[in-house]
Amino acid sequence: MRLLVRRTSCICSDIVEQLPLAQSTVSQxxxxxxxxxxxxxxxxxxxxxxxxxxxxxxxxxxLVGGL
Incomplete structure (x- = not known):
């Protein structure tokens, strides 16, 4: 979510490059x-x-802030 909040849009492959996860995991x-x-x-x-x-x-x- 942080990656998406910092940008106006992201392509899945851009997100995969930033995370230590497999592409299939990111897609899920x-x-x-x-x-x-x-x-x-x-x-x-x-x-x-x-x-x-x-x-x-x-x-x-x-909602989370109210916990």
Missing amino acids: HLKVLKEAGLIRGDVDGPRVCYCVEPRALRRLKS
């Missing part, structure tokens, strides 16, 4: 975050560009 995590509504994935040819859903992130921060 992105899928879960997308299903949860925290990120959006826009198809750009053979790539998917991911970005944060600002409203969902604010809501998550509010």
